[in-house]
Amino acid sequence: MAKPISGKGNKDEDQSKFDDISARLNDLSSRIAAEKGQKAQAEKQSPSYQGASDYSKGYRLASEFVAGVLVGALVGYGLDYVFHTLPLFLIIFLLAGFGAGIVNMSRAGNRTPPTPEELAKMPKPADDEDEDK
């Protein structure tokens, strides 16, 4: 194929090359932007570490409550066993354990894991590490 001789033809070729490159550049930058947007969205959507499912959350609350009552009963029965006063401490500590179970549950329910902003605000123990969040 013969080369175009005229200057005009050359210019045309340059122009088309330039257009091609700038089109590819635009395409690339738009693809990068799209990728970034996707990434940001994915980061926003992914539950960072919070206990994944409601099933585990419900089971957790139940076990917190049961544990409180159980410990109260055990401690009360143990004290009674030592002091030979059978129903007295069992009753007191069973009720206290009931209260502790409720406290546990309300704490577990309210304890949403701290967000990074909250973490940054948290009082840190004496430490020379810099917070970069």
Next chain:
Amino acid sequence: MVNDPIHQFRIHNILGPWNIFGHEIGFTNSNLFMLIIVAFTVLFLLWSAAPKALVPGRVQSVGELWYNLVHNMVENVLGHDGAKFFPLVFTLFSFVLVANMLGMMPYFFTVTSQVIVTASLAVFVVALVVIIGIYKHGLGWFKLFVPSGVPIAILPFISLIEIISFLSRPISLGLRLFGNMLAGHIVLKVFAGFVVSLLAVGGATMLGALAPLAMAVALTALEFLVAFLQAFVFAILTCVYLNDALHTHH
């Protein structure tokens, strides 16, 4: 009995028992599976880390995912100064996760379905929390049990509740893992047992076996989810409790 759903949890000696200082101690199937869990974890992580590729392959991806999951958890809950607890949390998470997952394999013993194992782990974690709390804050750490701003009249009662609430931590931590694994395996076994019994009747009732079979398949999937979730919850609660010990609020 073939369909006994409890049979899978029975502990028996593989070697021994030997008489050690007046105690009968043998090498049980539980011990064997603990060794298998540790060996599996170590070998798998070594295998996954072996290629050291910049662009990870399949196995290396799993290893990195595993590592990053725990790393992000520790970083998020404990902050930067919590990095020194990463090895502990990673070890606990890996042990519980692999124990739960291997327990899902047929004929495998589930170590975490024994309350003594999960309770030991939980008591260890809470004991560590107490030691770290006293080490970091001195005796002032016990102010945890005496909340500020409470009228003196009901303070003893509140303290009692706070103490019981604290004591219930190892119980709830250990009991949850144990309960989930035990209950899950029993339910699976019971539904599988229904399939066997219905098939044994023969005739048209054999079609009825399809329902518990479908249930058993669905439950298997659920149990895999629970196996992972419970390991995750155990690790995250370890982090939360350690965080309480490190940053005590008064």
